[in-house]
Amino acid sequence: MSITLADVRDAADSLKGAAHRTPVLRSRTLDAFVGAEVHVKAENFQRMGAFKFRGAYYACSRLTPEQLASGIAAYSSGNHAQAVALAAQELGSHAVILMPEDSPASKRAAAEGYGAEVITYDRYREDRVALAAALCAERGLTLIPPYEHPDVMAGQGTAALELIEQAGDLDALVVPVGGGGLMAGSATVAKSLLPGIRMIGVEPRDGDDTKRSLEAGEVVSVPVARTIADGLAAPAPGDLTFAVNRRLVDEIFLVGDDEICDAMRFAFERMRVVIEPSGATGLAALLSGRLKVSGRVGVVISGGNIDVSRFVSLLSR
């Protein structure tokens, strides 16, 4: 159930024409702040605004015609929902999305905009995995999990594959870590192509499940994180993602909500791009002054789905 570089290359072939080949941004100001040559993979410009489309589309594209006809289900704090909704729509299927009731309104509206049916739950009290299983059994849907799936991991890895094609050799790659799918795919690619690369995961300080799990050598759960980085609030890494990441990730760096806001402000004022809190964690690590990097560094901006009212409330504090 692990993945290889060949799996990611297969995913990249499937995504041609479906996903955007997002740009790699450079900023002299950013380089000067960080003291390294920073290559920013802008997945906020991916379709539906986040890297999640890569894994969702690839996984959905491998379903049988019968499965597509019966429909697709997903649970998600937001971007995976939109990704599955859009993938299902493009593949002529339909999606049912289980979404936390406190998700940003823009994310719910976007999933519905892609034709999905949205069902909400309380992420502090209900178990989304059990709810999703019951829903699939009842309606004959196929569940596309947000990270616990080889095709999802392989699809997400195409972001790093493109970045290395676009930027060339990198000394380090900084990747936000929620459930660990983007990291698992990216680390598989990066360590295969550039064995000496330093893989740095970033988690919110109040959602350090992968850091704790790596230290413990096994999957460890933390309480549901109350962080502005809502996309990274998974209580524990997945078994599949953790099996990859414990082999390939060199370190996990933690960032605070204030550092995330500073990175969002930097991106807005100096790079003229919009990044959601989860998506800004890698940039926040680089701008924190606490993470020491040098040479040629890649960072994935994982998403840009934030509405103006939430941006205003976060950045006006």
Added chain:
Amino acid sequence: MSITLADVRDAADSLKGAAHRTPVLRSRTLDAFVGAEVHVKAENFQRMGAFKFRGAYYACSRLTPEQLASGIAAYSSGNHAQAVALAAQELGSHAVILMPEDSPASKRAAAEGYGAEVITYDRYREDRVALAAALCAERGLTLIPPYEHPDVMAGQGTAALELIEQAGDLDALVVPVGGGGLMAGSATVAKSLLPGIRMIGVEPRDGDDTKRSLEAGEVVSVPVARTIADGLAAPAPGDLTFAVNRRLVDEIFLVGDDEICDAMRFAFERMRVVIEPSGATGLAALLSGRLKVSGRVGVVISGGNIDVSRFVSLLSR
């Protein structure tokens, strides 16, 4: 004193390696709203955050070594100041900038960050042209005007040259109009390469000097505009720019401040890019529902220099 396509091509050669070849953005959501295939030239990603770098750098690059050694002067509501400051710095010269005292703080700080000396004046009461002439006489500086200069117009035209190279044939091109330099350069390129193209200028409703001038058949002044589009508040078109634009511009479309804010919000939430008010006027015209276009339409996003606090105050209204 007019310009030709050959002048713009010369400028493009000089700008290679100095200016960014900015991306052309596409958005399915935007296309659906507008009812046309919209190609967005993202000059907010240009160096110093606006197209102004093109004209300023090209004009400065054509000065003699003696002129560069003596120094460069500019008057500007903001982006031209930063453009001249950065161009002077890159060419080993130094810049003195006359800037309205009510310019956004971020623009003044940016010019100073590029090593320029900033001198402020009251744009409601003082004549920046006379002030600049006195300054140049006193210090032996060469003035680079924001639009009344063939090299500046030719440099700005490279934005449209690139857009047509990147996007292919266009049925219409929508360009913000302040002093008219970007439009003069863009219209020269576009009407040469695509004689049937419809050139649509956009001005703020309270700064319609070019529209009135075109209607009158001569340069007409309006009171200093009190619009959020501070970069387009020129009281009258230039003689040089107007001579070009009266030949080549098909129409001027006016947008209100509310429409500009709506376009900034759309760009933020749907395209994940940051646009300053002046830079958003072209997009505002397309999103207004009042401008009828079809087929393949280009629009220049002319700049993205706005700090978070001003964005918050404009979008929280």
